Amino acid sequence: MNTVDLTTTLDDLLNNASTHENLPVPKLVEKALLRNEGILSSTGALRATTGKYTGRSPEDKFIVDEPTSRDKIAWGKMNKPFDATKFENLYKKVLHYLGQKEELFVFKGFAGADHSYRLPIQVVNEFAWHNLFSHQMFIRPTEEELKAITPEFTVVSAPGFQADPAVDGTLSETFIIISFEKRIVLIGGTEYAGEIKKSIFSVMNYILPEKGILSMHCSANVGQEGDVALFFGLSGTGKTTLSADPHRSLIGDDEHGWANTGVFNVEGGCYAKCISLSEEKEPQIWDAIRFGSVLENVVLDETSRIADYNDGSLTENTRAAYPIQAIPNIIQPSVAGHPTTIIFLTADAFGVLPPISKLTKEQAMYHFLSGYTSKLAGTERGVTSPQATFSTCFGAPFLPLEATVYAEMLGEKIDNHEVDVFLVNTGWSGGEYGVGKRMNLSHTRAMVQAALQGELKSVETVTDPIFGLHIPIHCPGVPDQVLQPKKTWDHPEEYDRKANELALKFTQNFTKFTNVTDEIKKAGPQCQ
Template sequence: MNSISLSTELSELLNGNNVYTQLSVPRLVEKILARKEGILTSTGAVQAETGKYTGRSPKDKFIVEEPSVKDKIDWGSVNQPISVEVFDKLYHKVIQYLENQNELFVFKGFAGADKKSRLPIQVVNEYAWHNLFAHQLFIRPSEEELADHKAQFTILSAPNFKADPQVDGTKSETFIIVSFERRIILIGGTEYAGEMKKSIFSIMNYLLPEAGILPMHCSANVGPEGDVALFFGLSGTGKTTLSADPNRKLIGDDEHGWSANGVFNIEGGCYAKCIGLTREKEPQIYDAITFGSVLENVMVNPDTHEAMYDDNTLTENTRAAYPIQSIENIVEPSVAGHPQTIVFLTADAFGVLPPISKLTKEQAMYHFLSGYTSKLAGTERGVTSPEATFSTCFGAPFLPLPATVYAEMLGKKIDEYGVDVFLVNTGWTGGEYGVGSRMKLSYTRAMVQAALEGELHHAETVKDEIFGLNIPLHVPGVPDEVLLPNKTWASQDEYIIKAKELSEKFQLNFQKFKNVDKEIVELGGPKKL
């Protein structure tokens, strides 16, 4: 089956009598309720459940091994190859399956707020609520843009089509398959809406570097003087909390590109975790969940239809999807200038990393490649003590290219634009998890504010003996003794033991990067003990 016959099949599918294209939010909500896909909450949000899969299925994600990408992809456990033949047969089956549905829903829009580099996409959904999700998460076109819209990538989402691994060449009933040559993403066997969002991000992580643009898994905001800041960090490090600053406007909360023109949001919405959500803790997110928002796997009071954000009956990974316009303090369109400050966030449960340190370019590249934080005891079954976890470039599951491609681009941009980079530890101080205490949020906010306002640009620093990090000796609003982690421990011997333990974990993890410049290893990471 060649690409021409594939595109003909797709065209025939999109022109079928069962297809609803670009339905408004109210119309989609009507369809969702009529089809009994979800219910309305007391705020007008749609609540839907995803059944068996309440998160991504990384083991079921594949990239088609096609001639034009074969030598570029970083093949392995993240980017698993699948043959053209397997893809083509499965594509044909999915098309036939969708053709036989009573109703299909199509959204046309964009990924990338910078009009010079945005990707026109279309999303074909079996479920109306998935189409509402796509409408809220991706960038919505104007009427003029819609008239000229020609999709360069298509998602075909068929949650109820389950693959037969013996026949279809998959690992399970679930599959997420990207074909870069055919410009198709096949998703089946899972109702988890986040697969659509992250598939497009993975594609942008492949396409943008070819255009000289660095794709980034980070949040971004801009100050009143136009100063842009980026926040990188894995789950639990405080990325959302610290980037939601009432004195700064949000560019975006999760996915960005950095081009020769500056920073732009890849998305048109937010996909926020909402377990334990309260107005007091996260007022922006709480108030954004209104009519047309999607609540995924959030339990709802059967009588009042109020969302029960503390209830993890279905999953800890409860989510809210809403357009970025639901947040008041934003930049529109979601574009801004070049960053002046980059913040890497980590929640170090070993209690040995400084609460803030200023990084050299080599250190920035080292810690970007490392993407370190801690899993805490009790958060996962079998985790009885803090575990170091590393996610390359703070987004390992979404990187089709070798990690060094992204790190080298970051290093060049740090040099070109004179960016200040900081490593901020929002984790433990005075001892490891269970002994010490979590860093006070007020202190972390004061440190981040000082970094963003340039107060640490020429600050007096002292070098950490084990990690080589430059630690400011004074930060406004933070007691000096808090800044030096060894000074907060009761036992210096215990501190050194833990610091060496974490240092060794960094070095062991970094061995997987075979083609990294020696300077990054020698000047960027902890010293070998």
């Protein structure tokens, strides 16, 4: 019986003559084209498709059960334990698999724009286009930094390697496994590039809080006066759209840290969802998709290679990855002061939440822990009516620690820096999805603008009897009647029924948080 030699080490791969380190963008594009990994779009962006997996695989994500991290991890559905011995065996198999490849690609760089807290990383890729993605998404080192960099965490990505669940301990052929002790992320069985980006975000969500830094799944921008704003929200709530403000400079669009000195971007690029993308609505993203950018699962015309952003036949989760420098109005380096305003975005398909409301600190912590938005009918198989969905801290799949760790840090920072917090509903008004209408984007922009400029600080508010939210009775650029959701419904009793239905879902979801104060629990909706 033949045995497979599993003695290949990571150093063997890194020091192999056929391993390419930090190739420049043109060479990575050339490599990807020569290897038939993708094609060029009409704008020069590299288009790649990812086959079976066109999004993250949360069921296939694990954390290795190790003595040094065991007691810190919030074990559960999102953080499933993986046996340390099985990880070691699988890791050896993947290294052996990659050792048989004619070429490998390595990116060395950083996560974290603040030099005091950045994490030196390296990404070992089987595919050239995945290495191009890594190059664009993470922070690229200078030539001098590259010579001196000593990676503290390594992502090993082998999409072509498929696990055997019966032998390897996985749930399928796909796996995303983090070992905090060995400082390795092991990815296999999926070509979806987002796993690379999100695995490092998960790592930062473990490392940064230990340094007293709040890690956040949010976008951030800064005004001309240096005022910083954070935008939290799940997919479809408008986080990227609303943070891309021509009058404010972008710090980053997805992942940030909040230290004692201020906020900083974790990444060096943007990973924008581009289904239904248009030049008119999102010109910055549109213009960023050019040579060096990566289009993922976007349908191209076979002849002209023009992207059809309205075609979701491969997936609704079409993506564009590009360096943050492709956006014209950014702050460099991606570091700024303490936030003065925080915006929580939700797309409420029940049509009952106010378009904007002011939150107390306790309400902010409640809604941060809740992370509410709606799934719409038709977006997922089996979803035939609007469904409330809750993602803790607006990023549940990426939080290794207990959710209250992040919420308590947020509460402290809100207190320490006197931050104004608002809940903004970008969803429906005048009725639920299918009856009412989507919030007018110009009205939403006006409300966000008023919040950022402090114009709502002294405005009189009314308290919603069910949700307890403090709703301004006036907002510049917005009709008064729009601000009170119940007044936009033809039948107030139907509004009350739907509002209580959503309030109950909030309450039921929040029962999982057993170690929060009574003040925070009482800050949520109260059914009537």
